[in-house]
Amino acid sequence: MGSMICMNELCRAATTSSGWKKGWGFKSGGFAKLCYNCGSAFENLVFCETFHLDESGWRECRACRKRIHCGCIASKYLYEYLDYGGVACINCASHLDGHSVRPIQIPGDDLPNGTLGSKSAQPLGIENRMDENDIDRRRVMRFSKPMETSEPGQLFQTPRNDMNPETILPIGNVSTCFSNLNQQPIGASLFGKPDNERPSQGVKDMYESINQPSLNFSLSTPIGTSSSGQQPFPGGDVEGREQNKNSPFQQGQKTRHILPKPPKPSPNSCSESNKGMASQARVARPPAEGRGGRNQLLPRYWPRITDQELQKLSGDLKSAIIPLFEKVLSASDAGRIGRLVLPKACAEAYFPPINQSEGLPIRIQDITGKEWTFQFRFWPNNNSRMYVLEGVTPCIQNMQLQAGDTVIFSRIDPGGKLVMGFRKATNNVDMQDSQAPNLPNGNGSAETSFSSMTENFPNRDRTSNDSVNWQVPMSEKKKARNIGSKNKRLLMHADDAIELRITLEEAQELLRPPPTAKHTVVVIEDYEFEEYDEPPVLGKRTIFTARSSGDQEQWAQCDSCSKWRRLPVHVVLPAKWTCSDNIWDSRRCSCAAPDEINTRELEALFRVGKDPKRRKLVENNEDCEPSGLDALATLAVLGDNIGDLGEPSVGATTKHPRHRPGCTCIVCIQPPSGKGKHPPTCKCNVCLTVKRRFKTLMLRKKKKQSEREAELAQAKDQVETDGVSGTELLQMNHSENEHMKDSENERNSNEHQTEVFGSGKGQLDLNCHPNRDDDMLVEATAGMSMTSLVNAANIPLEYLAQNGLESLGNSLLSQAAAGESGGHHPDNGFVKTADAEPESKGDEG
DNA sequence: GCTGTGCATGTCCGT
DNA sequence: CGGACATGCACAGCA
Numbered sequence: 001m002g003s004m005i006c007m008n009e010l011c012r013a014a015t016t017s018s019g020w021k022k023g024w025g026f027k028s029g030g031f032a033k034l035c036y037n038c039g040s041a042f043e044n045l046v047f048c049e050t051f052h053l054d055e056s057g058w059r060e061c062r063a064c065r066k067r068i069h070c071g072c073i074a075s076k077y078l079y080e081y082l083d084y085g086g087v088a089c090i091n092c093a094s095h096l097d098g099h100s101v102r103p104i105q106i107p108g109d110d111l112p113n114g115t116l117g118s119k120s121a122q123p124l125g126i127e128n129r130m131d132e133n134d135i136d137r138r139r140v141m142r143f144s145k146p147m148e149t150s151e152p153g154q155l156f157q158t159p160r161n162d163m164n165p166e167t168i169l170p171i172g173n174v175s176t177c178f179s180n181l182n183q184q185p186i187g188a189s190l191f192g193k194p195d196n197e198r199p200s201q202g203v204k205d206m207y208e209s210i211n212q213p214s215l216n217f218s219l220s221t222p223i224g225t226s227s228s229g230q231q232p233f234p235g236g237d238v239e240g241r242e243q244n245k246n247s248p249f250q251q252g253q254k255t256r257h258i259l260p261k262p263p264k265p266s267p268n269s270c271s272e273s274n275k276g277m278a279s280q281a282r283v284a285r286p287p288a289e290g291r292g293g294r295n296q297l298l299p300r301y302w303p304r305i306t307d308q309e310l311q312k313l314s315g316d317l318k319s320a321i322i323p324l325f326e327k328v329l330s331a332s333d334a335g336r337i338g339r340l341v342l343p344k345a346c347a348e349a350y351f352p353p354i355n356q357s358e359g360l361p362i363r364i365q366d367i368t369g370k371e372w373t374f375q376f377r378f379w380p381n382n383n384s385r386m387y388v389l390e391g392v393t394p395c396i397q398n399m400q401l402q403a404g405d406t407v408i409f410s411r412i413d414p415g416g417k418l419v420m421g422f423r424k425a426t427n428n429v430d431m432q433d434s435q436a437p438n439l440p441n442g443n444g445s446a447e448t449s450f451s452s453m454t455e456n457f458p459n460r461d462r463t464s465n466d467s468v469n470w471q472v473p474m475s476e477k478k479k480a481r482n483i484g485s486k487n488k489r490l491l492m493h494a495d496d497a498i499e500l501r502i503t504l505e506e507a508q509e510l511l512r513p514p515p516t517a518k519h520t521v522v523v524i525e526d527y528e529f530e531e532y533d534e535p536p537v538l539g540k541r542t543i544f545t546a547r548s549s550g551d552q553e554q555w556a557q558c559d560s561c562s563k564w565r566r567l568p569v570h571v572v573l574p575a576k577w578t579c580s581d582n583i584w585d586s587r588r589c590s591c592a593a594p595d596e597i598n599t600r601e602l603e604a605l606f607r608v609g610k611d612p613k614r615r616k617l618v619e620n621n622e623d624c625e626p627s628g629l630d631a632l633a634t635l636a637v638l639g640d641n642i643g644d645l646g647e648p649s650v651g652a653t654t655k656h657p658r659h660r661p662g663c664t665c666i667v668c669i670q671p672p673s674g675k676g677k678h679p680p681t682c683k684c685n686v687c688l689t690v691k692r693r694f695k696t697l698m699l700r701k702k703k704k705q706s707e708r709e710a711e712l713a714q715a716k717d718q719v720e721t722d723g724v725s726g727t728e729l730l731q732m733n734h735s736e737n738e739h740m741k742d743s744e745n746e747r748n749s750n751e752h753q754t755e756v757f758g759s760g761k762g763q764l765d766l767n768c769h770p771n772r773d774d775d776m777l778v779e780a781t782a783g784m785s786m787t788s789l790v791n792a793a794n795i796p797l798e799y800l801a802q803n804g805l806e807s808l809g810n811s812l813l814s815q816a817a818a819g820e821s822g823g824h825h826p827d828n829g830f831v832k833t834a835d836a837e838p839e840s841k842g843d844e845g
Numbered sequence: 846g847c848t849g850t851g852c853a854t855g856t857c858c859g860t
Numbered sequence: 861c862g863g864a865c866a867t868g869c870a871c872a873g874c875a
Contacts, residue, residue, distance in 0.1 A: 298858090298859085298864095330865085330866055330867085331866080331867080332865095332866055332867055332868095333866090335867095336848090337848095337849080337850095337867095338849090339850095341864095341865060341866070341867095343864080343865080344863085344864060344865080345864090357851090379850095379851065379852065380851095380852080381852080381853085381863095381864085381865085382853090382854095382862090382863070382864085383863090384862095384863065384864075386852095386864080386865070390850095
């Protein structure tokens with residue numbers, strides 16, 4: 001090493017390699033090399049005083065009044081920003097025992113105790129100024145003291161040294177106060193921590209770094225206030241509290257560290273920081289201390305309101321506004337029921353005490369000045385209480401709030417009047433991340449709307465460009481979001497619901513062993529079970545088809561090009577599969593390879609094997625006749641294509657015997673008025689199917705009726721013209737039938753006719769598919785033909801009687817006799833019985 | 846049948 | 861594991 005230049009710009013003295021001293025740390029991990037003098041000044045903490053005493057940026061320690069040069073790299077470890085604004089020198093800060101200072105973020109690797117986590121967890125853009133510099137280390141250790149209560153891996157950050165905290169950001173987090181803090185309403189530039197320094201991943205850091213001290217504060221003994229005496233909610237003067245150096249923070253009060261889980265990194269956080277909307281940064285404020293003297297609100301309820309908003313609100317209402325808590329509206333809260341569940345701690349802290357379940361009416365003013373009266377009450381719940389505000393619907397509606405939006409309860413000071421503000425959810429934090437409400441400092445980009453100061457949420461989409469991932473239409477996002485901090489219940493989008501139309505059996509078919517499949521075989525009652533440690537995964541759905549030769553084959557669709565590829569039957573695919581994974585067909589192992597089958601074949605393929613569900617259901621139908629409801633459900637699931645499934649078995653008919661009380665078929669379970677669970681406008685599959693069926697059947701009925709009339713007229717004409725009697729017709733048909741001597745066919749035919757008669761009598765099946773109805777009707781029509789009638793007439797009466805169709809047999813015989821004697825067309829009577837009448841009955845059903 | 850009310854229950858989260 | 865809370869549900873009152 002040769003000579004080097006001192007990095008102190010005011011010095012720039014050349015020094016020898018042996019005479020230099022380490023200075024401040026670099027972001028890159030190095031450190032400034034200073035000449036001996038400058039280094040000594042740095043070590044002795046008088047670097048700033050020595051070299052840029054005349055520069056701007058000098059401030060006083062709130063506690064000891066010692067001058068501190070802020071925003072300077074050389075002195076950046078010598079002070080700490082105070083949560084209520086101002087700075088404190090490191091000595092004073094350390095005296096606060098970690099309760100009032102925001103620990104700075106430093107690379108964990110630099111810390112001997114590693115408390116702060118590792119470098120790998122270091123957010124981008126965090127300055128790594130620390131090195132093996134002993135002095136720095138010593139300083140760091142002093143700073144690290146407050147952090148000892150932090151969770152491992154917590155990171156904290158410091159403002160950039162090139163910024164003057166006084167001018168960068170008027171806001172920061174609320175924390176402990178110092179005696180000389182003024183009594184401004186909160187939000188008035190009392191915050192010194194630059195929030196726009198947020199590293200890109202910094203929600204967590206931001207969140208934790210900000211909240212840690214705040215939390216401590218909020219749990220601390222209230223400090224003397226100017227207004228507590230008159231407030232119904234003592235301690236609600238966070239912003240005005242004073243604290244001297246020997247603050248109650250040192251009174252050994254046991255603090256309860258409420259550190260909510262760090263929120264998921266959100267693109268929003270990046271964008272927010274990128275945009276540097278410092279004054280708009282949403283900061284969770286430790287709420288005013290409530291009635292209980294201790295405030296143990298979960299940070300998720302800490303009001304997040306920007307200083308600008310707060311200032312404006314305070315100005316609009318001409319009062320100091322003290323944000324108390326906020327709550328993200330759940331679906332229940334925003335629903336028609338008109339009950340807003342209040343967080344218990346909030347209710348007990350900020351609302352008047354109630355002993356009766358009925359509670360008491362409470363007046364809350366909205367930001368427009370309008371007063372609302374709600375019933376503040378509670379329900380006993382698990383040996384506890386559940387507090388609700390009843391009658392909030394008008395207010396919610398007035399504010400046009402919906403689930404996911406946030407209501408913010410504040411207090412006007414003095415007077416203690418409750419004020420209700422709100423913040424509409426946006427498509428980013430509030431909307432997207434169910435954790436967002438848990439993000440007290442949340443940096444939510446939502447616009448707090450105290451309506452008189454509302455900005456119409458111009459930023460609703462302001463971060464949408466920040467990440468492609470967030471460029472989902474609002475409506476989509478709304479549907480997809482999880483509402484409420486605790487609401488993890490699935491809100492299913494319609495598309496998702498479609499995706500979820502999968503039977504249990506199908507799901508079973510798709511289950512695949514976990515990727516790291518190591519299983520043990522367990523034998524239970526002679527059955528071997530494969531036992532896996534990992535849960536199964538869902539595999540790709542494939543289609544099985546059979547060739548004419550009888551060979552089975554499997555088809556899978558490429559996730560990339562959507563082409564269908566033929567696979568061996570035994571192959572089990574993972575959830576994601578593309579052509580490149582097609583190791584069984586080298587010619588089609590690329591998406592570029594042409595389709596193996598043309599469209600028509602594809603359709604046929606689908607018809608046969610597309611939906612295992614259908615196969616299953618059809619199989620099931622063949623096995624046993626489902627109940628009306630099952631059948632309808634089947635139809636609902638299968639839709640109109642059930643007719644494509646091949647020849648429906650007559651035995652698989654879903655014909656409904658009769659709609660009686662207690663019947664659970666889809667027709668009977670419909671409320672007569674169509675109200676209830678299936679409103680008239682219901683578009684559910686079941687309702688649509690029922691409606692469609694009904695419409696189709698009615699059309700068919702009309703058509704058949706007219707056909708029959710025409711046929712009848714024609715037959716009459718013919719009878720009159722040809723002089724052929726009905727008996728002759730019967731005989732003719734009988735002789736015709738004699739030609740069909742195939743006994744098997746005849747038997748089948750007879751049985752079939754019997755079925756048609758039986759099922760057709762007095763019944764209309766709303767549950768069956770029109771296509772199949774068609775078949776049935778065709779058969780019924782066939783039954784109307786002379787041949788069928790003769791066949792029916794040939795059925796021994798004993799047989800009919802055995803099948804419970806004696807009346808039919810008698811009817812037929814009498815009709816035949818009548819026809820013989822009076823020339824009455826037998827068709828008439830049959831048609832009436834088998835078609836028209838039942839349909840009308842069925843329609844009624 | 847609809848709506849409101851009170852309570853029960855399941856889930857999640859903090860300790 | 862217990863508390864908090866979101867939500868479901870039964871019941872009552874009313875139209």
